[in-house]
Structures are given as structure tokens and as C-alpha cells.
Amino acid sequence: MPINASGLYYAAEQKHALARTNEEKLKALQEMLKEAPKHKGSEGLLSEIKSKISKIKKLMEKERTSKKGGFTLSIKREGAAQVVLVGTTNTGKSTFLNQMTNTKIAVAEYPFTTKKPEIGTFDYKGVKIQMIEVPAITKNFEKTEMGPTFLSIIKHADLIVLFFNSPEEKKMLDKELYEINLPFLIFNNQKNIGDIIWEKLDIIKVYTKQPGKKPDYPPMAMDKNSTVRDVAERIHKDFLAKIGRHGSGGTWARIFGNSAKFKGQKVGMDHSLADDDIVELHLDKRTSNQRKN
Ligand SMILES: Nc1nc2c(ncn2[C@@H]2O[C@H](COP(=O)(O)OP(=O)(O)OP(=O)(O)O)[C@@H](O)[C@H]2O)c(=O)[nH]1
Ligand SMILES: [Mg+2]
Missing domain, CATH: 3.10.20.30 (Beta-grasp domain)
Incomplete structure (x- = not known):
């Protein structure tokens, strides 16, 4: 309980308790923040309100993007199909992208070299296929700043090529990509990977x-x-x-x-x-x- 909170604060708190929608909750929380006493003794309360505001904003953002698919970074589709290279760090995704396409992006021994989606064009017997490396997937990926954006790029692709270094990493990927329902194949350094990718595409x-x-x-x-x-x-x-x-x-x-x-x-x-x-x-x-x- 805040010390010396005003009647206006309690009214806002009441509104919050009764709020049905996220919008109403956010409005009430912002009012609570405005009306809450600001002194040493109320620091805990203030940070609690702020954290609730940030949570609800994130939730609203998530609902907005998932409904309309709108407010996310999207990659312009080019070519006959879109293949995403997805996996844990240091699994050779960039090495593979450079081998298969016209890109010359950085490959390095340190983790998380690729920070943004990298795009190349894979020419399969004259058919152009867009190939995108998505930055490495980590635990609780959706909670990371760019996680939802990168997951949305994956969702819109036609095929996932999955990269990992251990069964544990595979397990983590399965968990993080749980909601994504796309055909995939596991990267295994196959010589004929180009043919395998082609066969998995519906073209x-x-x-x-x-x-x-x-x-x-x-x-x-x-x-x-x-x-x-x-x-x-x-x-x-x-x-x-x-x-x-x-x-x-x-x-x-x-x-x-x-x-x-x-x-x-x-x-x-x-x-x-x-x-x-x-x-x-x-x-x-x-x-x-x-x-x-
Ligand atoms: N496990 C594995 N490592 C590879 C392979 N090819 C290259 N590497 C090595 O893995 C390291 C990282 O290679 P990258 O191609 O940058 O890997 P990445 O998956 O793009 O990694 P990040 O972008 O940093 O997440 C380098 O030291 C490569 O020599 C491969 O097929 N499998
Ligand atoms: Mg990379």
C-alpha cells in the first residue's frame, strides 16, 4: 500500500481492478502512475506500475501484430519460393548461405555473428529461390527484442532449413519454434542439399x-x-x-x-x-x- 496516496490514486486503482480490456487497463495504470505519490517510500509501487504498463503494452503489440500481420519487419518475397535458414549460433548458416547464393556475409568463430536477416538468391537450375539467414535462435526467443519480428519472417517462408550442433539445441529449437507450422529439413551437410530443398518445395x-x-x-x-x-x-x-x-x-x-x-x-x-x-x-x-x- 502506498503511503499517503491521494483519493485520485485510489480511484484509478479501482478503475484498473474493474477494467475489462487491455486499453482500459493501460489507461488506468497510466492514471495510477500519474497519481501515485512520488517519494522514497513509494519507489516499489512506482516500479510495479511501470512494469505492469510495459507488460500490457507488449501484450497489446503482440495482439496487434498477430491479428493483422502488420507491424512486423517483412522481407519482400522474390523468386519462386522463400527458404529460411534457422538455428542455433555457430552452426554454419552463413557459411551455407555464402555457398549457395551470391552473398558474401561474415562468417566467424565467435557466436551471434549474424545480427540481422541476410538475404541471398539460390539459383536452382534456372529457378530463383530466395534464401534468408535468420539470426540465431536463443532460449525464450519470443521475449527478446527482435524475436517476434524474426519469428514472423520464419512464419511467412515456404521452407525451414534447420541448423543445430547437439540434441539439446534441437530440443530448444523445437520449443522456440513450436507455433510454426512449416515444412522443414535438417541441415546435414548433404552434397545434394539443393535437390533436397527443391523436392521439399511445392513447385x-x-x-x-x-x-x-x-x-x-x-x-x-x-x-x-x-x-x-x-x-x-x-x-x-x-x-x-x-x-x-x-x-x-x-x-x-x-x-x-x-x-x-x-x-x-x-x-x-x-x-x-x-x-x-x-x-x-x-x-x-x-x-x-x-x-x-
Ligand atoms: N557446426 C558447423 N560449423 C560450421 C559449419 N560450417 C562452418 N562452421 C563453422 O562454424 C563457425 C560459424 O560459422 P557461421 O557460418 O558464421 O555460423 P552461423 O550459424 O552463421 O553463426 P552465427 O551467425 O554467428 O549465429 C565458423 O567457425 C565455421 O567455420 C558446419 O557445417 N557446421
Ligand atoms: Mg551467421
Whole structure:
């Protein structure tokens, strides 16, 4: 109990006790702070109120960001997918990022070398994949200053590559990343890690091709389960306007590659594609002329 507190202070305290929402609680606490006596004997009370204010502000901030996903540092997505390198300190995340991408960021023996997210581009057979090193995860990560921001970056990615030096560290990571529900793979210095990353992503590469010519490079990255129609849509903005979203309008394709029963199989617009398919689109000239008339 504060010594010599005023009636105004007790009124504010009462408001706090009755407050329902965080906003009301914060307002009452700020009033309590204003009205509380300020002398040696009330230092404990003042610091208690301040600590309650800071807690409620943090809680309100957390609710705000989690609802709208708004007030967090976000990284502009580039390329066909976003892969985050996540783990404990000194596990070779930066070394890996430098190996796989165009970055030349600092690698050092001391811990916590990487202080902010570092971004590189991983070129997988012509498909650009954004790769981000997130600064090392520590215990009670969400309570650290940048923790919520970095966790939000992880949440928005497509795949986690997980780095740790011991089973204890793995356990800690599992705990800290508990709320994150994303596909992941464990970094293990595999030689074919690029292929493993690719296989974990829900995308395929598709090469377009003109009749009588070699396939175009680079390939296009498409969602798994994409069809010939999706390819057509991607390469010709006005293509679907011509043929109609569900029509075929004399359009067909030849497929060379994994989804074809035989080389050059003739398929319709709803044919589902597979990784590394080569698609040769044909728009029947007569049909396209008819549409123009
Ligand atoms: N455990 C482990 N250490 C590695 C590996 N590759 C490099 N290191 C060494 O680990 C130390 C840190 O390497 P970094 O690549 O900076 O590690 P980091 O995970 O980015 O570390 P911080 O950013 O400091 O958290 C260096 O001394 C590297 O030589 C690896 O594959 N595994
Ligand atoms: Mg690093």
C-alpha cells in the first residue's frame, strides 16, 4: 500500500481492478502512475506500475501484430519460393548461405555473428529461390527484442532449413519454434542439399518450347498441380481472353517430359504438368483468326 496516496490514486486503482480490456487497463495504470505519490517510500509501487504498463503494452503489440500481420519487419518475397535458414549460433548458416547464393556475409568463430536477416538468391537450375539467414535462435526467443519480428519472417517462408550442433539445441529449437507450422529439413551437410530443398518445395519447373526449336531457358516455376492452361496464362496475357477461361479454342500442347506418356504427346489445356516438363503450345491459326473477326 502506498503511503499517503491521494483519493485520485485510489480511484484509478479501482478503475484498473474493474477494467475489462487491455486499453482500459493501460489507461488506468497510466492514471495510477500519474497519481501515485512520488517519494522514497513509494519507489516499489512506482516500479510495479511501470512494469505492469510495459507488460500490457507488449501484450497489446503482440495482439496487434498477430491479428493483422502488420507491424512486423517483412522481407519482400522474390523468386519462386522463400527458404529460411534457422538455428542455433555457430552452426554454419552463413557459411551455407555464402555457398549457395551470391552473398558474401561474415562468417566467424565467435557466436551471434549474424545480427540481422541476410538475404541471398539460390539459383536452382534456372529457378530463383530466395534464401534468408535468420539470426540465431536463443532460449525464450519470443521475449527478446527482435524475436517476434524474426519469428514472423520464419512464419511467412515456404521452407525451414534447420541448423543445430547437439540434441539439446534441437530440443530448444523445437520449443522456440513450436507455433510454426512449416515444412522443414535438417541441415546435414548433404552434397545434394539443393535437390533436397527443391523436392521439399511445392513447385515444379516447366520449360516452354517453340515447335522445331530447343526448350527455352530459364524454366518457369509453377505451383505443383499446374496445367497447360496455367502455362498459357503465364506466357500470354491475352491468351485466355482469346480462348476463354474454360474453352480450348483450338489450343493444345505437345508435352515432352515427365507427365507425357510418350515424347511429344498431344494434350489439352487441362493436362496436369510435372517437374521438368517441356510444353510446346499450339494455338490453331484458323481459330485465332475466327476469334478476331
Ligand atoms: N557446426 C558447423 N560449423 C560450421 C559449419 N560450417 C562452418 N562452421 C563453422 O562454424 C563457425 C560459424 O560459422 P557461421 O557460418 O558464421 O555460423 P552461423 O550459424 O552463421 O553463426 P552465427 O551467425 O554467428 O549465429 C565458423 O567457425 C565455421 O567455420 C558446419 O557445417 N557446421
Ligand atoms: Mg551467421
